[in-house]
Amino acid sequence: MSKPTVLFVCVHNAGRSQMAAGYLRRLAGDRVDVLSAGSQPADQVNPVAVAAMAEEGIDIASRQPQVLTEGAVREADVVITMGCGDACPFFPGKRYEDWVLDDPAGQDLAAVRPIRDAIRDRVQVLVAELLA
Template sequence: MSAPAVPSVLFVCVHNAGRSQMAAAFLTHLGGDRVEVRSAGSAPADTVNAAVVAAMSEVGIDISAEVPKVLTTEAVRASDVVITMGCGDACPYFPGKRYLDWKLDDPAGQGVDAVRPIRDQIEHRVRSLLAELGIDPVA
């Protein structure tokens, strides 16, 4: 089986309101149309964390229109790389997928000052992921 022309990455956390939203936004921003990006939560929140929206806006990325999405088996099946961020055993497992678990603090209930270092860690990991996928960052 040949590798797809455009790799697909799924970011998963519990609420899809913080870490996975930031990771998806960075990958979309830095990878452009050379990577397909999804994010989802095992128990999605109603809205994206306001401190996360503010922290991302500080680096020029607007995620204010994003909405937390529920994790589906189809989303996992359609992805080449599945990156979990604290969702435990809620993520379905399919053979042949690449799974990574990024251990990051949860921004839930935190202010912007606490979210910034999490955001910066996520950007660093997304840049490393792009390098592993052989994709040069746009920005």
């Protein structure tokens, strides 16, 4: 079986999708290709998300929000939207999930930690499923 590709999508590609991608890179290593994107990408990753992930020893500070493209969706085996109602192109044969999660935008670190932890828990389940 070839290496699976996972695409995390949220509107700004600055918080939830970046945290999820950071966890998947950490937990799966080079066994999974990781993409993240947004329909309206921000200029930078949310600094509070960066701080929350730094507490876990994961550096997402150098990541740059990317625009969602049809090509990224075509490349992915699994497309995970992050509870933001983002319109995502649909292609048969792909696995789609919507993870309903609060948006960390405008929140302080104490409010972002539970979002981060929920993302970590979901990514751990995803890794177990993908690499079983």
